[in-house]
Amino acid sequence: MPRSSRSAPRAPAPDPRFVEQPSLFGDDTQPKQPPQQPPLGAAAANATTQPKTSQPNTATSLLVQAPGQRQRSAAGQAFERERARIERLRQQLQTLEADGQAHRTRCAQLLGPLQQQQKQLRRAMVLALDPWLEGKPKGLSANQLDTLRQIVCAQSESLALEGEADMAALHDRRSPQTLAERQLEQAKAIHQDLQQGLGDALETELPEFDPDNPSAALHAALEHLQQQFKQQRDEQEQLAQQKAAKRAAKQACRKPSAAQETAAAHLADADATLRLLYRQLASALHPDRAADAADQAHKHTLMSAVNAAYANRDLVALLELQWRAELVDPDHLERVGDERLRSLTLLLKQQAAALERDRQACQWRLAEEFDLLPHEVCNLASLRRALQDNLDDLQDELELMQHDLEQVQALATLKPWLTEQRRLLRAAEREQQQRRAFASLDDLDPWG
Numbered sequence: 146m147p148r149s150s151r152s153a154p155r156a157p158a159p160d161p162r163f164v165e166q167p168s169l170f171g172d173d174t175q176p177k178q179p180p181q182q183p184p185l186g187a188a189a190a191n192a193t194t195q196p197k198t199s200q201p202n203t204a205t206s207l208l209v210q211a212p213g214q215r216q217r218s219a220a221g222q223a224f225e226r227e228r229a230r231i232e233r234l235r236q237q238l239q240t241l242e243a244d245g246q247a248h249r250t251r252c253a254q255l256l257g258p259l260q261q262q263q264k265q266l267r268r269a270m271v272l273a274l275d276p277w278l279e280g281k282p283k284g285l286s287a288n289q290l291d292t293l294r295q296i297v298c299a300q301s302e303s304l305a306l307e308g309e310a311d312m313a314a315l316h317d318r319r320s321p322q323t324l325a326e327r328q329l330e331q332a333k334a335i336h337q338d339l340q341q342g343l344g345d346a347l348e349t350e351l352p353e354f355d356p357d358n359p360s361a362a363l364h365a366a367l368e369h370l371q372q373q374f375k376q377q378r379d380e381q382e383q384l385a386q387q388k389a390a391k392r393a394a395k396q397a398c399r400k401p402s403a404a405q406e407t408a409a410a411h412l413a414d415a416d417a418t419l420r421l422l423y424r425q426l427a428s429a430l431h432p433d434r435a436a437d438a439a440d441q442a443h444k445h446t447l448m449s450a451v452n453a454a455y456a457n458r459d460l461v462a463l464l465e466l467q468w469r470a471e472l473v474d475p476d477h478l479e480r481v482g483d484e485r486l487r488s489l490t491l492l493l494k495q496q497a498a499a500l501e502r503d504r505q506a507c508q509w510r511l512a513e514e515f516d517l518l519p520h521e522v523c524n525l526a527s528l529r530r531a532l533q534d535n536l537d538d539l540q541d542e543l544e545l546m547q548h549d550l551e552q553v554q555a556l557a558t559l560k561p562w563l564t565e566q567r568r569l570l571r572a573a574e575r576e577q578q579q580r581r582a583f584a585s586l587d588d589l590d591p592w593g
Contacts, residue, residue, distance in 0.1 A: 220483035220490070227493035231461050234500035235558065238507060245511045248528045252515075255532065258537045264307070271300045271312065273553050276320060284556050285563070292567040294319060302327070332359035340367050347373045392397040414488035422463045423455040460492045 274297050277285070285293070298320040305313035305324060317323045336354045344351050351369055355362040401409070430448040435441035447466060454462035481494070508523040516535070521527045552562040 218483050218486075219484040224486045224493065226491045227490050227497055228461060230497050231493060231500060234497060234504060238500065239503050241504065241507045241511065242314075244525055244528065245507075245514075245522075248511075248515060248532070250531060252535075255536060256539065259536070259543065261540065263543060263546065264304070266543065266550060267300055268304060268309070268312070270546070270550055270553070271297055271315065273550060275315060275319070278554075285560065286519065288567060289560060289563040292563050292570065295570065296566060320550065329356060332363055335363060336366055339363075339370065343370050347377065349373050363514050414485065415492045418485070418488060419455070419458060419463070419492065421462065422460075422467060423451065426451045426463070426467060458492065459496060460489060461496070 274293060277293055278290070278297065298316055301312040301316040302324060305316055311554050313324055320327075333354060333356075336351065340351050347370070349369070351366045352362070354366075427448065430444040430451065432441050432444060451463065453459075453468050454466065470498070511517075511523045511528075512521065515523075515528055515531050517523060517527055517531050549562065552558040
């Protein structure tokens with residue numbers, strides 16, 4: 146029977162990729178109405194005038210609503226806000242890490258030469274002071290000679306620990322204790338402090354100190370303390386789990402509220418959606434489905450990213466990988482219902498909270514590394530200010546060291562210089578004693 150000339154035109158065939166691989170979320174919206182047929186010639190006009198949509202390369206393809214379409218629901222708006230928040234936090238974290246790495250390079254370039262010059266001046270000072278200790282120099286008092294010897298021994302020891310072998314020999318020649326003897330004494334003191342400060346608190350005895358191998362003795366003491374810490378932490382976690390199980394058992398006997406039931410349902414739905422995304426991506430990216438070696442390598446790369454995203458519960462990354470694997474069309478989230486979107490938003494909030502913690506930890510780490518002030522926020526301006534302060538301080542110290550080096554060349558200027566250094570050493574010792582006294586007061590129990 147011949148067709149009427151007034152029959153409606155045939156609808157264009159859908160993209161076969163999306164027909165064979167439907168959305169991993171399914172269609173949670175209201176039942177679809179039959180599509181209205183466009184007027185005759187409209188489809189052809191649209192096909193010729195509308196350009197083919199290119200595939201975006203960022204997470205902006207995950208918008209719940211594309212521009213120009215129906216108004217988003219409250220659930221869709223909440224989902225989009227959390228997604229945008231995650232993208233913003235990721236960008237901030239990447240910026241922090243990039244700024245930190247660039248600042249390290251800048252510090253090495255600007256501070257490195259000045260620090261090397263500082264080391265050379267320290268070495269020159271030791272070599273200039275050492276000859277004054279030869280024989281019995283005239284004009285120097287016993288106190289001045291004692292101060293001179295302290296400075297030579299302290300600076301030569303510091304340089305020896307930095308790898309200057311000749312400074313080690315000079316130290317052993319001028320000091321009543323060799324470097325080996327001092328290191329042994331320091332190791333004994335550290336071992337004793339570990340026992341009194343940590344061993345007694347953990348109610349454990351450290352392995353006996355071996356004077357023939359002090360480094361190994363300290364290593365064994367630290368390992369013993371780590372094991373005790375781990376055992377104590379495991380016991381505390383086990384106790385916390387038992388208490389949590391008791392609380393859960395009590396709560397299970399109570400009828401949950403409507404809000405609790407809704408939150409639990411959303412959490413279960415979110416976890417199920419995350420597993421569904423992972424399983425279908427793993428199935429679609431299986432190596433056996435690869436057409437050739439290049440396709441297999443591409444699927445392997447995508448699957449590695451899928452595994453990392455699933456391990457981190459990164460919903461945004463999984464959604465983007467779902468689109469990159471050509472399993473859904475870019476606007477598939479338009480067809481997700483509000484209940485499912487609320488569950489997905491819960492996952493995004495958890496992910497955003499984790500990124501907030503990572504960003505804060507990165508700021509603290511950089512602030513400690515680059516000596517920022519306690520109230521300062523780590524950014525390019527604060528990093529530049531800290532670097533400039535370090536440069537100014539180091540430059541002032543170099544000028545002072547150069548002046549001191551000139552003062553020790555002649556006896557007339559050496560004597561007042563040694564007197565001033567003795568005064569500074571005594572002031573530093575008094576300050577250190579006060580700090581120890583305050584630390585001991587902090588350890589006292591006011592209720593003991």
